Amino acid sequence: MNAVVTANLVGITGIARRLVQDGALDEAVARTAMAQATEAKVPLAQWIAEKKLVAPAQMAAANAVEF
Numbered sequence: 001m002n003a004v005v006t007a008n009l010v011g012i013t014g015i016a017r018r019l020v021q022d023g024a025l026d027e028a029v030a031r032t033a034m035a036q037a038t039e040a041k042v043p044l045a046q047w048i049a050e051k052k053l054v055a056p057a058q059m060a061a062a063n064a065v066e067f
Helices: 014-021 027-040 044-050 056-066
Strands: none
Touching: 014 027, 014 044, 014 056, 027 044, 044 056
């Protein structure tokens, strides 16, 4: 039997949500990145890129779909 696992996306917004939906970023990692970026007062996309949490191509694809 093949069970579909869905992430709990409540509270995950914007580019982080798109990356989780695309399977490029784990839900827990997205939540942590959002909290850390907020604490550091850095835009989330910049934080994700600087910490190399996803490949540049994944970020570009997510941005293309999201915006």
